[in-house]
Amino acid sequence: MRYHPHSPEDIQAMLAAIGAPSVDALFDSIPHELQLDRPLDVPAALDERALLVHLEQLAARNACTPPFLGAGAYPHHVPSAVDQLLMRSELYTAYTPYQPEISQGTLQAIFEYQTYVCLLTGLEVANASMYDGATAAAEAALMAARLRPDRKAIAVSRALHPAYRAVIRTYLEPTGLEVREIAFGKDGRTDLDAARKAAEGAAGLIVGYPNYFGVVEPLRELSQVAHDAGALSIAATSEALAFGLLASPGALGADLAVGSLQSFGNPLNFGGPGLGFFAARESTLRQMPGRLVGETTDRKGRRGFVLTLATREQHIKRERATSNICSNHGLDALAATIHLSLLGKSGLHRLARLNYQRARYAREQLAAAGITALLSGPVFNEFTVAGDPATLQGKMSAAGIDGGYPLGRDYPELTGLLLCVTELHDKTSIDRLVAAVR
Amino acid sequence: MSFPESSRATQGLVIDEQLIFERPPGACSGASLPEAGVPESDPAGEIPEEYLRGEIEGMPCLYEPEVVRHFVRLSQLNWSLDTGFYPLGSCTMKYNPKSSEAAARLPGFAHVHPLLAEEKTQGALELMWRLERALAEITGFEAVTLQPAAGAHGELTGMLIIRAAHVAKGKPRHKVLVPDSAHGTNPATSAFAGFSVVELKSGPHGYLEPETVAAAMDEDVAGIMLTNPNTLGIFESNIAKIAKIVHAKGGYVYGDGANLNALLGRARPGDLGVDVMHMNLHKTFATPHGGGGPGAGPVGVVKELEPFLPAPVVIKDGERYRLQFDRPQSIGRMRTFWGNFGVLVRAWAYIRELGPQGLKAVSDLAVLNANYVRALLEEAYHLPYETASLHEVVLSDKKQKEHGVTTMDIAKRLIDHGFHPPTIYFPLIVGGALMIEPTETESKANVEAFAAAMKSIAQEAKEAPEAVKAAPTRAYRERLDEVKAARKPVLRWKPLGEV
Structure with a gap:
């Protein structure tokens, strides 16, 4: 085995130093009757070439051309420089930076990541990342409940991503907090009157921004509704590229901004690993879940970075911690940090605008072909169309095009598809899509 | 200052690196974007003005070589497993195979959308199904979910399963037993899942004594969280007796699989009386730690607890693989999609490269x-x-x-x-x-x-x-x-x- 360095002579010499007669004897502390008395029934070992052939065969049975599909996972171009840098062993084979003197690379990168999240969301503090958008949203619900301990409910827009709502329900189940769902209108936007009712006595009000239908919610009005009721306004964003074009949640009154940054630097990967972001106002910092990196100095007064405010976390506070999370999605956060650095100020805005324009062109061409929006609110790069999903997807499939997600799977009252157009879809491919479903 | 001969550290050319935001702003971007190729349109016509913004002040303006140098320099400020020995207890910092990295980057894995129709993702689903079977065999459980994103996320999944099992019996329970040697995540997870924590004292030999468990065990205890071998690296040799005590009062045994690297091919937690356990693929199965994540924390369960696994689960239906969402007793969903698939590919590659003898x-x-x-x-x-x-x-x-x-x-x-x-x-x-x-x-x-x-x-x-x-x-x-x-x-x- 190429990863195992011990020769038989090494093993004998080590056993002699230990004073054990055999390797088997090292396991004597496991009662004999509990030991496994047969080889594991897993497939036989493969050499590297055979292993790669096996994996290539599995990979060949998956479709990997960019689909017209988002719904929580977005196909975007990942610059070659991002992946080249992620292959630096010093970054991907390091552990959590518990020894800051020899982990400044990881720590400084996280500090830069936290800064990017603040710039994108318009909020004051951000953690070092979480598992994905849905778990970040659920953690936000729990944080709202900690900040409003007298409240016994969380209000959630029904236009929030169905998986986010599902995870919120899973995470809140043991707390006894009620999850109140808020209806949306024909424009796909959260109904303000219904929101007002649901926010009454709730700790937080959670809406998508943009929401599951790609629709830009009236976040300013919804934040006002939340604040009028004494609740926190929480914006959840699964397509964070929208922040390159849309006003930040913080500027629109959100107290917490959470969601997924997968769109920056992270390929689809069949849905995971994700990259959850979590931003808040500084006044609520002590209730934030997750790891944080802060600036400090060393003995010689030089700037350096460390993990900080750990007294919120499980390894110090144990059962009184703000969350049980004890990691972050560090490498995914690094990918986003590199991608955002490459895009820079002008690139981020241009990329977001490009997504908007390509999606708008697709919407207009589809409408001209008689396939119109199902929900009429303003959108970024994702949108709904009316029509029988099986028929539409059948036509796309016949033309060799992947994409669309049937809305009826999560919203029985909606007959249509959710589509997404990004910079990976050029005019020719959009025209082909339109021709296919016409 | 002199250093002994065993000293290996050297100091080379190390550059003090500014923050990326502190570099002198240029007029540049490292982005390579296509022409729109579609008619120019103005979002202001559709999206209300107050919901739009332009460029974000504070974002850097750098060209690609400068960005690359920045992150290469940051990398040089890190110690890593590929730099040298990394004996972090309980973290299992073993070598990360490069073949696994190559495999995870195959376009047929890296660029697959999770919501495509199942016939378009049969390879991904087959890999997940096979990995589930292999992990179940290695740990001695009936079924495995690959959803959890990390060890602590696996713990939460497992404790919610235990909670749901008691609720399904019509008798919700409120306490969990946790030894004083446990990782902080164990009590934190128990609290997260709605339980109060009863701490148990480790015995004089570094493992739990059955009497300690018996004295704390009652019919309001949902279960016990045990790490085996424990955080002292010592096998909990009373595990079978402890499991019997807990089971006799209707509780479950949760196994923290952080230290599974001690047991491959030697003993299986499912055979020791453990009912539900997470395993850290980033420890035992050699996937990289990534400077803090992503890892993966699949959870194995005994047959009795299978109905409570988070939905969806991967099933094999004849020659087809599919995701099954209709699971009425499931604890629900734990994350947006199906698992940290990129990590799962690496773990499967590792298991296939080692085989049964290699794992032992x-x-x-x-x-x-x-x-x-x-x-x-x-x-x-x-x-x-x-x-x-x-x-x-x-x-x-x-x-x-x-x-x-x-x-x-x-x-x-x-x-x-x-x-x-x-x-x-x-x-x-x-x-x-x-x-x-x-x-x-x-x-x-x-x-x-x-x-x-x-x-x-x-x-x-x-x-x-x-x-x-x-x-x-x-x-x-x-x-x-x-x-x-x-x-x-x-x-x-x-x-x-x-x-």
Whole structure:
């Protein structure tokens, strides 16, 4: 085995130093009757070439051309420089930076990541990342409940991503907090009157921004509704590229901004690993879940970075911690940090605008072909169309095009598809899509 | 200053690197974007003006080579597993195969959308199904979910399953037993899942005594969370008796699989009486730690608990693989999609490359290395528990403290010698703990070099304790002021003029 360095002579010499007669004897502390008395029934070992052939065969049975599909996972171009840098062993084979003197690379990168999240969301503090958008949203619900301990409910827009709502329900189940769902209108936007009712006595009000239908919610009005009721306004964003074009949640009154940054630097990967972001106002910092990196100095007064405010976390506070999370999605956060650095100020805005324009062109061409929006609110790069999903997807499939997600799977009252157009879809491919479903 | 021969650290050309936001702003971008190719349109016509924004102030303006240099330089400020020995106890820092990295980057894995129709993702679903079967066999469970994103996420999944099982019986329970040697995630997870925590004292030999469990066990206890081998690297040899006590009162045994690297092919938690357990693919199955994540924390369960697994689960239906969402007793969903698939590919590659003999060799050599390092160091350092070690050993600073040298000092001095320190001050039941886990991928010579550095520090602690206390002096930074960082937190860069 190429990863195992011990020769038989090494093993004998080590056993002699230990004073054990055999390797088997090292396991004597496991009662004999509990030991496994047969080889594991897993497939036989493969050499590297055979292993790669096996994996290539599995990979060949998956479709990997960019689909017209988002719904929580977005196909975007990942610059070659991002992946080249992620292959630096010093970054991907390091552990959590518990020894800051020899982990400044990881720590400084996280500090830069936290800064990017603040710039994108318009909020004051951000953690070092979480598992994905849905778990970040659920953690936000729990944080709202900690900040409003007298409240016994969380209000959630029904236009929030169905998986986010599902995870919120899973995470809140043991707390006894009620999850109140808020209806949306024909424009796909959260109904303000219904929101007002649901926010009454709730700790937080959670809406998508943009929401599951790609629709830009009236976040300013919804934040006002939340604040009028004494609740926190929480914006959840699964397509964070929208922040390159849309006003930040913080500027629109959100107290917490959470969601997924997968769109920056992270390929689809069949849905995971994700990259959850979590931003808040500084006044609520002590209730934030997750790891944080802060600036400090060393003995010689030089700037350096460390993990900080750990007294919120499980390894110090144990059962009184703000969350049980004890990691972050560090490498995914690094990918986003590199991608955002490459895009820079002008690139981020241009990329977001490009997504908007390509999606708008697709919407207009589809409408001209008689396939119109199902929900009429303003959108970024994702949108709904009316029509029988099986028929539409059948036509796309016949033309060799992947994409669309049937809305009826999560919203029985909606007959249509959710589509997404990004910079990976050029005019020719959009025209082909339109021709296919016409 | 002179260093002993065992010292391997060198200092090369190390550049003090500014924050990316502090580099002089250019007019550049490192982006390569296509022409729109569609008619120009203005979002202001559709989206209300107050919901739009332009370029974000504070974002950098850099060209690609500058960005690349920045991150390469940052990488050079890190110690990593591919740099050298990384004996962090309980973290299982073993070599990460490069073939796994190549596999995970195949376009047919990396660029697949999770919501495509199942006939378009049969390879991905088959890989997940096969990995589930392999993990179930290795750990002795009936079924496995791959959803959890990390060990702590797996713990939460497992404890919610236990909670749901009691609720389904019509008798919700409210307490969980957790030994004092447990990882902090265990009590934190129990609280997260709605339980109150009853802490159990470890016995005199470093493992739990059945009487301790019996005395705490009643019909309001949902279960016990046990790490086996425990955080002292000691096998919980009363596990079968403990499981019997817990089961007799209707409780469940949760296994924390953090230390599974000690047991591959030697014992299976499912055969020991454990009912539900998470496994850390980023530890035992060699997927990289990524500077803190992503890992993956699949959860195995016995047959009785299978209905409660999070939805969806991967099933094989004839020759087809599919995701099954309709699971009426499921605890629900734990995340947006199906699992940390990129991590799952690497773990499957590892299992396929090693096969049954290779997997058993993993634990054999990991345990051999841990016992070897113990034999080399048990004179120079205090060994708080004499009970046999499996994959890791816990020492303490008791002897060095006589000279005013603490575990923190020893850890920092190891950096000067060119080694990553062990896990320190954990488990909490050992004062000044040094928890050493070499893993199987370190050679005899590497273990010896580490032990030599540890011994030379023990010697130095007697002769020149102030030198140890001043460490590290050869790292990029000397000791950093953590108190200052927490007192007035600076958690982000701010544009000039912004307060």
